[in-house]
Amino acid sequence: MTHQGTPKQVAIPHAPWFTEDRLGMFVHWGLYSLAARHEWVMNYEQIAVEDYRKYFEHFDPDLYDAREWAAAAKNAGMKYVVLTTKHHDGFVLWDSALTEYKSTNTPCGQDLLAPYVQALREAGLKVGFYHSVIDWHHPDFAIDAVHSERNNPDWRELNKTRTGALYREYLHGQVRELLSNYGQIDYLFFDFSYPEMSTATADGEPQFRGKGADDWGSVELMAMIRKLQPGIIVNDRLGVPGDFVTPEQYQPAGPMLSGGKEVPWEACQTLNGSWGYDRDNLNYKSSDQLIRMLIDGVSKGGNLLLNVGPTARGNIDPRAHEALEGIGEWLRLHGRSIYGAGASGFEVPADARYTQRGSRLYLHLFAWPFQFVHLPGLAGKVRYAQLLNDASEVDMMVLDSDQVAGHMTPAGQAPGTLTLKLPVQQPNVRVPVVELFLNTATKEPTTERD
Template sequence: MNTNHRTFEARLAEFREQRFGLFIHWGLYALAARHEWVKQRERLTDGRYRVYFERFAPDLFDPDAWAEAAKGAGMRYMVLTTKHHDGFCLWDSALTDYCVTGTPYGKDLVGPIVGAFRAKGLGVGFYHSLIDWHHPDFPVDGLHPAYTEGVSNEGRDISKYADYLHGQVEELLTRYGPIDTMWFDFSYSARRRGGELTPGGKGRADWRSEELVELVRRLQPGALINDRLEVPGDFVTPEQYQPTGPVAEVWEACQTLNGSWGYDRDNLDWKPVDLLVRMLVDTVSKDGNLLLNVGPNGRGEFEPRALATLRGIGEWMRLHGRSIYGAGPSAYQAPPDCRYTQAGDRLYVHLFSWPYRHLHLPGLAGRVRYAQLLNDASEIRTLIPDPSVDSGHTRLSALPDGTLTLQLPVRRPDVAVPVIELFL
C-alpha cells in the first residue's frame, strides 16, 4: 500500500532544501574490492563471480552506524543501490534467487537500512540498475562481461527482462513505505566509445521507460525520478564532474570519495576534505545538490578513511550548514576564488583562497548591514576609503563604484573553507 501522501511539489521543494546526500554502493563486488564494475572489467563468468555470492556474510553490518555517520557529516538523505549491474539484489525478491537471502547472510538488507536512516530523520531513496548481467533474458551487448566470449543471444528476450525489471521496482516501492527518489542507472542506446556506438546498446524502448515512470508515479506519487531512462526526468545527474556554469534544470551531482563507487581496497586516490567541501559549495552556488558516495566493505562497514572524511565534512557543516541548507545561487557576482550562496537576506561568501587583509565585493556597497565570520560569529568590519583623508588607501579608490571592501584578519580561520555571512 502506498503511504506517501506528500505532493510532488512538496518533495521537489524538500529536495532543493536538503542539498547534501549520501550515495551507498554495496553488493557482491565489495568482496572483490576492485571496483563495482569488476565483473565487466575482468570479464568474470557467472561461475567465477559466484564465489562472492557464496561468501557474502557482512557480520559487522550496522545500519545505525551508517546512518549516524551520514547525519554526522551533515547529510540530509541517502540513496541506496538496491541492485547494481551485476544483478545481485539486497532485498528478498520474489522474482529471483539471486538476492541476499540466498547468501550466507540470508536476511533482507534494504529494510534495516531504510529504517535506520528514517530513524535519524534522513530521507530515503533507491538506486536501481536497468542493466542486469546475471539475468538469462538480458541480451549480451558491448558492455556485458560475456561480450568477448561469443555467447549467443538466442533465446534471450528483452521483453521478459523488462517485465522482471518492472516487477522488482514494484516490490521496492510497495514494501518499504514512502520512497523519496528512484535513481535509475543507466541507458546507453546512444553511448559512444572511440566514436563507435556500443554494440547492442539499450535504452528507452528496452526498459519501456514510459511505463516505468507511470509505475513509479502510481505507487509513489511524491517520489522524484532521475534522468537516465532516456525520457525526461525530474532532475539531471552529472557524474564525476562539476558543471562550469549555471544548470537550467534541477540537478544533483554524484561524486565519489576516491573515484570508485564500490569498495576498492587498493584505490588511494582519496579526495581531501577541503576539496569535497569546495565541491559541495560550488554545487549549491549553482543551485544543485551533491550526492557523495561511500562504498561499504565486505563485512558491512564504512572503512576508516571514509569515516574520517565524513567526520571532517561534518565538522565544517556543523559550523557552516546554514550557508548550504535551503541556500542557493545569488544574483550578485562573486569575486575570484569565491562562491556565493544566498538564503533570504543572508549572503554567504565562501573563500576558496584567503586574501591578505582585504576582500573586495563588487556591487555590495551600501547593501550590507553587518558582516561576520560564520565559524565563530566574529565581526568583520567594512572599509570605505577616503583618499583625501587617508592616502594609504588611495589604491582602493580605483575600485569600481559600488564595491564593498571587508577588512579580514591576517590569519585564515582554521576551517576547510572560511565563510563570511553578510546580512543584507
C-alpha cells in the same frame, strides 16, 4: 558587471526538500565489495556468471549495522541516503520474489533493505534507492557493448534466446517490489541508458545495440512509479525526463539547463574514483576538497551526492569515516550557508563562491586574502558582516577616489565596491565564510514551477 536581484532557486515542486537539503550520501554495496577492486569488476575483467558466483557464495556482511551508516551520514551533515538495491551485476539486496540471486540466499541470509529503511527513518533522514536497469546476470538481458560477456564468441547465439519483453517484465516487477514493500520512499536513482553505444563490425555490419527508454519500457515504468509513490523524485537516466539531472564525477561550470531552462541537479561524486569498495585505491579526496566541491555545487544551484563503498563485512572503512567527519565538523559551524541556500546574482570575487538564502549572502573564501577583500556591487547593500564560524564582526568600508584607508587605496576598484577588512590570519576552519546581511530584506529564492 553585477547582476542584482532576488536569487533564483530551481526546485522540484512536489519535493521542495531536495534543494533545501543539498547534501546526501550515496552507498554502493554488493557482491563486488568482496572483489574489492571496483564495482564494475565483472565487466572490466569479463568475469563469467558462473565464475562471479564465488562472491555470492561468500557474501556474509557480519558487521553490517544500518544504524551506524545512518549515524555516519547524519554526523556528516547529510540529509538523505541512497543505497544500491541492485547494481549491474544483477545481485539484489532484498528478498525479491522474482529471483534467487538475492541476499537472503547467501550466507548473509537476510533482507538488507528493511534495516536500512528503518535506520534512516529513525535518524530523520530521507530514504533513497538506486536501481540498475542493467543486469549482466539475467538470462534475458541481451549481451551488448557494456556486458561482461561482450567478447564471448557465442554472443550472437546466446542473444537469440534472450527476450527483451521478459527482462522488462522482471525490471518493472522488481521496481514494484521496492516501492510497495518498504513504505514511503523519497528518492529513486536509475542507472543507466546508453542508446548511443550501438556498434558495428569492421565491415559495417551491425554488432551490439545500445539500450534506452524502449528497452526499459520507461514511459510505463515512470507511470507506475508515480502511481505507487506520488511524492518520490526520480533522476534522469531512464531516457525520459526525470525530476533532476545527474552530472557524474565532474562539477558543472554553472547552472544546468534542459530545453533552455534551469533544472534541479545533483552531482554524484566518489571519495576516491571508485563507487564500490576498492581496497588498494588510495586516491582519497581530502575533507577540504569535498567541502569546496559542496560549496561550488550549491553556489551554482546544485546538490552533492557523495559516495561511500562499505566493505564486504558491511562497515564503512576508516578513510571514508575521516572524510565524512571533516565535512560534518565544517557544516556544524557553516550549515546555514548550505542548507536552503542557492546561487546568487551578485558578481563574486576571485577564489571565492557566493551562496544566498533570502537576505543573507554567504562569501566562501577558497583563498585567504591579504586582509582586504573587495566585493563588486555591494556598496550600500550590506548592513552587517560577520565571520560565520564565530559570529565575530567584520569591518566594512566603501572607498572612493579621494579616500585612503591606512596604506590601502581604492585604485582598480569599480564604483559600488564594498571592501571587507579581515583578520590577518585565517580562522581555524577548512573554508572560512563571511555572512553578509543585506540591507533590504529580499524574498526567499524564487522557485520555478513550470
